[in-house]
Amino acid sequence: MLKWAGRFAIVIYSALVFIPLILAATRMIKIVGFSPVSWVYSLELYRLSEGAIGFTFIQAIISTIATVLIATPIAWQLGRYSWKAKPLMRAILTMPFVMPAIVAAMGILAFIGPNGLGFRSDQSTHFWTLIVAHVWFNMALVIRFTEPVLSTLNRDLEDQLRLLPSGRTAFNRFRILWYPLLIPSLAAAACMTFVFSFTSFALVRWLTPLENSLETVMASVGSSAGIDNYNEYSNDLVLASSMIQFSVLLLSLWLMSWLQDKRQSRLPQVDEKSAQIKNPKGLLILIPGILFALGPMIIVALASVRIVSRDGIEWSFRAWSKAWNSDYSNIGVWEALLNSLGYAAITLIVALPLGILLALHIRHLEKSGSKFARIVDLLTLLPFAISSVMIGLGVILGIILIEPVELKEWWILPALPHIMLTTPFVVRIILAALRGLDPSYDENAQVLGMNSFERIKNIHFPLMKGPIFIAGIFTLAMSMGEFGASWVVTRFGQWDTLPVLIDQLRSRPGWDPLIQPTAAAAATVLMGITLVLFLIAEKFRATDEKGMF
Amino acid sequence: MNKNVILICAILFSAILPGCVDNSQEVTDITIVTYDVSGLSDSMLKEFEDRTGYKVNLIKLDDAGSILDHILQSKGSQTADLVLGLDNTYLQTALDAGVLIDHQATLQGIEASSLEFYNGSKAVPFDKGWICLNYDTEVVDGENLSVPTNLWNLTEDDWRGKVAIPSPMTSSPGRAFMVATIDHFANDPDNSTDWTDWWAAMNDNDIIITTGWSEAYETHYTGGYGEWTDGYIGNANIVLSYCHSPGVEAHYDEGRTKSAALDIDRSSFLQIEYIAVLEGANVIAASDFIEYLLSGEINNEMPTENFMYSVLENSDLPIENEYRANSLVPLVSAEVSSQEIAENMGSWLAKWNSAVNQG
Numbered sequence: 001m002l003k004w005a006g007r008f009a010i011v012i013y014s015a016l017v018f019i020p021l022i023l024a025a026t027r028m029i030k031i032v033g034f035s036p037v038s039w040v041y042s043l044e045l046y047r048l049s050e051g052a053i054g055f056t057f058i059q060a061i062i063s064t065i066a067t068v069l070i071a072t073p074i075a076w077q078l079g080r081y082s083w084k085a086k087p088l089m090r091a092i093l094t095m096p097f098v099m100p101a102i103v104a105a106m107g108i109l110a111f112i113g114p115n116g117l118g119f120r121s122d123q124s125t126h127f128w129t130l131i132v133a134h135v136w137f138n139m140a141l142v143i144r145f146t147e148p149v150l151s152t153l154n155r156d157l158e159d160q161l162r163l164l165p166s167g168r169t170a171f172n173r174f175r176i177l178w179y180p181l182l183i184p185s186l187a188a189a190a191c192m193t194f195v196f197s198f199t200s201f202a203l204v205r206w207l208t209p210l211e212n213s214l215e216t217v218m219a220s221v222g223s224s225a226g227i228d229n230y231n232e233y234s235n236d237l238v239l240a241s242s243m244i245q246f247s248v249l250l251l252s253l254w255l256m257s258w259l260q261d262k263r264q265s266r267l268p269q270v271d272e273k274s275a276q277i278k279n280p281k282g283l284l285i286l287i288p289g290i291l292f293a294l295g296p297m298i299i300v301a302l303a304s305v306r307i308v309s310r311d312g313i314e315w316s317f318r319a320w321s322k323a324w325n326s327d328y329s330n331i332g333v334w335e336a337l338l339n340s341l342g343y344a345a346i347t348l349i350v351a352l353p354l355g356i357l358l359a360l361h362i363r364h365l366e367k368s369g370s371k372f373a374r375i376v377d378l379l380t381l382l383p384f385a386i387s388s389v390m391i392g393l394g395v396i397l398g399i400i401l402i403e404p405v406e407l408k409e410w411w412i413l414p415a416l417p418h419i420m421l422t423t424p425f426v427v428r429i430i431l432a433a434l435r436g437l438d439p440s441y442d443e444n445a446q447v448l449g450m451n452s453f454e455r456i457k458n459i460h461f462p463l464m465k466g467p468i469f470i471a472g473i474f475t476l477a478m479s480m481g482e483f484g485a486s487w488v489v490t491r492f493g494q495w496d497t498l499p500v501l502i503d504q505l506r507s508r509p510g511w512d513p514l515i516q517p518t519a520a521a522a523a524t525v526l527m528g529i530t531l532v533l534f535l536i537a538e539k540f541r542a543t544d545e546k547g548m549f
Numbered sequence: 550m551n552k553n554v555i556l557i558c559a560i561l562f563s564a565i566l567p568g569c570v571d572n573s574q575e576v577t578d579i580t581i582v583t584y585d586v587s588g589l590s591d592s593m594l595k596e597f598e599d600r601t602g603y604k605v606n607l608i609k610l611d612d613a614g615s616i617l618d619h620i621l622q623s624k625g626s627q628t629a630d631l632v633l634g635l636d637n638t639y640l641q642t643a644l645d646a647g648v649l650i651d652h653q654a655t656l657q658g659i660e661a662s663s664l665e666f667y668n669g670s671k672a673v674p675f676d677k678g679w680i681c682l683n684y685d686t687e688v689v690d691g692e693n694l695s696v697p698t699n700l701w702n703l704t705e706d707d708w709r710g711k712v713a714i715p716s717p718m719t720s721s722p723g724r725a726f727m728v729a730t731i732d733h734f735a736n737d738p739d740n741s742t743d744w745t746d747w748w749a750a751m752n753d754n755d756i757i758i759t760t761g762w763s764e765a766y767e768t769h770y771t772g773g774y775g776e777w778t779d780g781y782i783g784n785a786n787i788v789l790s791y792c793h794s795p796g797v798e799a800h801y802d803e804g805r806t807k808s809a810a811l812d813i814d815r816s817s818f819l820q821i822e823y824i825a826v827l828e829g830a831n832v833i834a835a836s837d838f839i840e841y842l843l844s845g846e847i848n849n850e851m852p853t854e855n856f857m858y859s860v861l862e863n864s865d866l867p868i869e870n871e872y873r874a875n876s877l878v879p880l881v882s883a884e885v886s887s888q889e890i891a892e893n894m895g896s897w898l899a900k901w902n903s904a905v906n907q908g
Contacts, residue, residue, distance in 0.1 A: 047758060047905045048718060106779070113779035121783045206780065209764060210757065220719065220760060223618035230621055230642070308777050310802055328594045328607055329585070396622070504609065508585055509763050510778035511801065 006361025009354055010376060017383055017420050020398030021390070025242075027226040027397050028235040039240035042233060048220055049237050052212040053244065056198060059127070059213070063134035063197035064190050070135050071142035072186065074289040077282035078143060079150025089286065090143070091531075091538045093293050097140035098474070098530055100481040100499040101202035103523045104133055106506060107296025109206065110303045110520075115313075123210070130207045134200065136296065138193040139289075145189035146182055151276060153181065184259045191256035192384075195249050199387040202483055202503070214241040215387050222393045242390045249385035250378075257377050297527050304520035309513035319517030323525075329508075333522050336501040337529075343497060344479040346415040347422055351475050354419075355380075355426025356468065360456075362427070363434040380427040383420050388482065391417045414495050418479045425478060426471045433467035434460075473537040477530050498526045579834045582608040582619055582629040582827075589633070590854050597841050603834050612761045613639050613721035620648050620827060630830035631838060633675070637666045637821045638724040641891035644671060649825045653832055654839040663821055663860040666887045672825040675842050676857035679792040679879050680725040681817035682712075685772030687807045688786045700733065700747060700816060703754070703787065710755035713769040713785035717901055720761045725818040726789050727901055728890060732883035733815040748904040757785055758905065766790055772808035773798060792817055796866060796876030797856045804870045810877035817879040822857070 032039075043049045074093065083089060096104070108129060113120045161167035161177055201215045218241045221234035304323075307314040326332035331339075358380050365373035383391065395417050437460070445455045461468075483499040496504065505519035583589065594605045608629055610616050617639050620632050624646065635643055643649055649671040656673060663674040689696055697703055703712055715723035727744075734744040759765040767775035770788035775781045791797075791810075798806035824842060826835040841847060843861070851859045852866045866873040 045906060046718075046902055048716065048760075050906060109779040114776055114781050114783075115779060120779075120781065123782065123784065209759070209768060209780075209782075223615055223622065227618070227621045227624075230646075231618075303779075310774075310777065327591045328589065328605060329591075329609060507611070507763070510767050511774045513777065516779060 003361070003364065005357055006364065009357035009361060010379070013354060013358060013423060014379065016416070016423075017386075020394035020416070021386065023398030024226065024394040024396075025239065028239055031226070031228060032232055032235045032239070036240075036243060039236045039243065042236035043217070043240050046233060046237065049212055049217045049241075052214050052217050052241070055211050056213045056215075059130055059134070059200075059204075059208075060194050060197040063131050063138070064194045066131050067135045067138045067193045067197075068142055068186060068190050071139035071189075072146065072182075073285050074139065075143040075146045076150060077279070077285045079147040080276060081279040081282050082276040083282075083286070087538045088535070089290060090147075091534050092290050093143055094140035095531060095534045096136050096293055096296075097138065098477040098481050098534065099137075099297070100483045100502070100523075100526060101133075101137070101200065102206070102483055102499055102503050102506065103300055103527060104136060104296050105203055105206035106303065106502075106516075106520060106523055107299040108133055110299050111296070115306075115308050116299075126208045126210070130200075130203055133203045133207060134193075134197045136292065137203075138196055139293075141192045141196075142186065142189040145185040145192075149181060149185050155277070188256045188259040191252045191259065195252050195256075195384050198249060198252075199245065201387070201389055206506075214245055215389055217241050218387065218389045218393065222389060225393065226397045238390075238393065242386070245387055245390070246385050250382070253381040253384055254378055257374065257381060300520050300527065301524045304517050304524050307513050307517050319514050320521045322514055323505075323518045323521035330501060330504055331496050333498070333501070333525050336496050336498045336522070337525060339495050340480050340497040340499075340526075343415045343418055343495075344476045346412060347418040347479040348472055348475050350415075350419045351423045351426055352468070352472050355423045355471065355475075356430050358423070359427045359430035359434060362431055366435075377431075380424050383424050388417070388421060391420055411495055414497065418482050421482060422475045422478045425474055429467055429471040429474065430464070433464055437463060470537045473533050477533045477537075480526065480533075481530060498522060502526065577603050577834075578606055579603045579631070579831060579838060580606040580608060580629040581631040581633050581838070582610065582616055583633040584610055584612050584616060593847060593850075593854065597838065600841075601834075601837055603837070605838075612719065614719045617643060621646055624648050625828075627827040627829050629827055630835045631824060632827055633822075633824045634721075635672070635823050635825065636721045636725065637819075637823075637887065638721060638728060638890055638894065640667060640672055640823055640825075641887060642894070643825070644669075645891070648828055650828050650830070650832070652826045652836045652839055654836040654843070656840065656843050658845070658861045659843065660860060660862045660864075662819070666821055667823070672823040673839055673843060674821045674860045675824045675848065676851045676855055677819060677821045677860055678857045679817045679877075679882055680722050680729065680789065680820050681792040681877070681879060682811040682813075683770070683772060683788050683790045683794050683808050684811055685770070685786045685807055686809050688771060694786065697787075697811060697813070699737075699813060700730070701750075704747065704750035705754070708754060708787070710757065711785050712751065712754075712787045713757040713759060713765040714789040715759050715762050715765045718898060720759075721820065722762050722789055722791075724894075724898075725820045726816075727897065728885050729816055729818040729883035731897065732818075732885050733813075736815055745900050745904040748901060752905040756905070762790065766794075770808075772806075774801070787811070791820075791857075792879055793852075793856075793858070793866060793872075793876035796872040796874070799871040799875045800853070800867070800869075802870075806871075806875055809875075810879075812877055812879050814879075814881040815883045817882040818885075819882055821860070 043052055078086070078089060078093070109120065110116055112118075112125070112129060119125055158173060158177060161173055166176060167173050199215050200213065201219060204211065204213045204216050205219070218238050221231070221237050224231040224234045225238045226235065304319055305315055305317055307316060307319065323333045326335055358376070362373055362376050362380070365376060386394075395413065441459050441463070442455060445459050450458065480497075481499060482497070483503065502519050502522045505515060505522060508515050510516060581589070589607065597603070598605055608619070610619055613634050613636055616632060616634050620627065620629075620643060623629075627648070632643070632649070644667075651670040652673065654673065659674065663677055667674075684696065688694055694707055695702075697708075702708070714726060717724040717727040727748075730744045730747060734742065734747060757765070757769055759769070765785070765788050766773050767778055768780050768782050769775075769785040770790075771783045771786050773788070773790075773794070776783060792812075793810075795806045795808040795810055798808050824839055826832055826839075845861060848859045848861050849864050851857050852872065858864070858866065866876050868874070
């Protein structure tokens with residue numbers, strides 16, 4: 001029964017992911033024909049896409065290198081040493097990953113803009129501002145991938161290596177012990193950082209407005225794609241961008257999947273308490289890291305009570321009052337919050353069980369030595385290879401083709417891209433936890449005569465309660481913060497979520513000094529909810545989990 | 550943990566409930582797809598609702614290009630009753646696509662110049678303004694930089710990287726300005742160059758091309774309100790905006806402004822914005838809204854509510870706060886017919902793109 005449930009989950013998941021995208025691609029190909037070479041060539045024919053390929057690659061590569069260099073020492077301190085408030089530290093350091101990018105953009109712009117440090121006018125800083133923003137976002141990946149390895153490695157190994165001639169220097173110990181140990185985790189983290197930097201949308205849009213990336217190109221022209229005899233170039237650009245993205249990211253994800261399999265440490269591990277010692281000097285690295293993680297969020301919160309105008313600066317809560325009350329231009333924060341919570345709930349109801357079934361099925365295939373294990377594993381990672389803008393576009397163009405009813409009646413529509421984007425995270429978390437289960441429990445249960453369903457109910461589920469809860473919380477947080485796909489989909493209706501509301505407010509002409517603080521107020525609400533969710537999740541996380549999150 | 554789980558589930562499920570409740574009402578809703586038209590103020594919409602009993606919903610998009618995309622994507626299954634914000638460079642495409650239908654509004658007092666471009670029953674002008682270049686008078690003061698006297702001045706080294714214009718591919722002011730340059734260079738004494746040569750030269754001179762007007766004016770222009778916003782870069786001393794934009798700045802700053810409009814013959818273009826009824830709409834409700842928008846009490850407020858000229862006869866910009874005094878009316882604006890725009894816009898955009906994409 002479990003096998004069939006897993007197969008059913010694969011069918012449902014594939015339908016959710018592929019059908020809208022295939023319909024959208026078909027619609028566009030019908031207009032411009034199937035010619036990948038001319039699609040790619042078109043990227044260099046238009047001003048709005050000029051240089052997009054090069055910029056996308058360069059910023060993604062440099063972001064990846066910078067993230068690994070900056071986050072690894074932080075992960076080292078967090079993993080190798082014991083700290084009193086470690087769960088809180090971990091929550092703060094990894095929370096940026098689930099924050100909507102628009103929030104980060106606002107915080108950074110407030111920091112460097114004319115009302116902050118004032119160097120925004122220097123265009124040479126724009127690129128590096130983007131890199132720093134990507135580091136802020138993605139350092140969580142490095143920490144989450146490497147900390148479990150660091151925190152449970154038996155310290156005796158290092159002590160023994162010190163006694164040997166080749167282990168006397170720190171460099172040699174790193175080369176002989178730590179490097180081989182960490183490289184799979186770091187490489188996997190680097191792959192995912194590359195993926196998320198490659199598809200970055202809001203940060204590129206706001207921090208490097210004079211540059212084009214493949215994602216911003218798709219967002220710029222996507223709304224005119226798929227229409228006969230109108231702006232046909234937009235179809236070429238969308239098809240080219242999505243094809244390049246898909247190819248590059250699929251390769252990255254295959255590599256990450258392969259590396260994650262290799263991460264399972266064969267070295268003796270011990271519990272966290274015995275592996276870690278105190279190291280007060282580590283605060284010299286951890287505190288700046290924590291401040292770096294908190295910085296943009298604190299700035300956004302402060303920006304919500306700071307009103308800048310020609311008359312000077314006023315500190316007040318007027319913007320909060322405006323944010324909370326809806327008007328004809330924008331719904332209020334409360335209504336947007338309810339929309340976000342509603343979509344998050346629907347996403348949870350669908351993505352969590354679907355992801356669990358997929359993870360169980362992959363694990364079953366792995367245990368039986370099936371070659372399909374890697375294929376199904378990769379299938380679940382596919383949404384990472386498709387940008388959120390393309391997913392939103394796929395939903396709109398695809399759904400319009402299937403059912404041309406008035407979209408405003410489909411309140412549930414924006415939840416579809418949320419489900420597509422969060423299910424892979426559920427799979428990663430649950431699958432990693434399943435891989436970490438001691439097989440002897442299952443073997444003993446089989447000896448006692450339990451069938452697969454009974455083993456799931458009495459063995460797996462009790463052991464997996466923590467990871468399932470974390471996957472659920474993570475699904476909620478990711479859905480609440482989802483922006484790219486929602487931005488595309490909600491433009492056809494009136495179901496604004498909090499991230500979309502924040503972007504709408506931020507995009508309004510700034511002649512009204514209340515506009516930016518109002519957007520910051522909405523962003524602060526979103527940050528607060530995300531922080532609470534993450535802190536709850538941290539309570540149930542075991543450090544030795546080898547999942548992505 | 551169980552209590553936490555139950556509490557979270559209760560919050561989430563209560564959030565889903567509003568979406569499950571069928572709150573579709575009898576047909577008393579009217580939905581308008583538009584960009585961020587500030588002229589549709591809360592008080593104005595509330596007044597309409599109170600008078601008519603309709604409930605107004607807005608679908609807000611980025612600009613006129615996004616609006617056109619939306620109504621074309623939704624052809625056959627529109628999500629709105631009215632489209633507000635297509636201008637005279639976008640309107641013909643919507644008309645040709647057949648997504649606009651006849652209104653039933655009774656209208657009077659619209660001045661003739663606003664009806665010259667289109668005078669049919671499928672779209673009604675509601676505001677207008679001349680698109681032209683604005684410059685920062687504190688920088689372009691004759692000492693640091695001289696006021697340009699012709700468009701070729703902007704291709705000189707002094708102006709390298711200092712001119713910001715929204716793209717005609719995505720912005721209605723940008724499109725209008727492109728049309729103006731076509732007319733300008735078709736009528737200038739130099740027969741050896743045309744408008745694409747100018748744009749190519751501007752491209753070589755590092756012109757800043759943005760997606761929309763807001764980004765050009767707010768993020769890049771040194772002469773406007775943008776310097777108080779967080780994303781401000783301030784690297785352009787000339788920007789494409791409206792000839793009356795300095796008047797708007799003065800209106801909001803008690804008569805003070807450091808921006809001025811550049812009056813070069815045929816480099817400005819009279820942009821007219823329209824409101825139209827979409828296929829499948831509640832025509833009566835939509836027509837009621839059109840009548841309301843074109844009524845004297847509302848439309849005469851366009852200069853202060855929407856920062857554009859009214860289309861009604863005998864209307865003008867307010868004198869207070871030096872609004873009118875700082876608002877240039879160009880002596881000679883571009884003259885391009887609706888037919889010419891409809892027939893050639895596609896090829897013009899392609900040529901523009903080629904010109905600015907060289908190198």
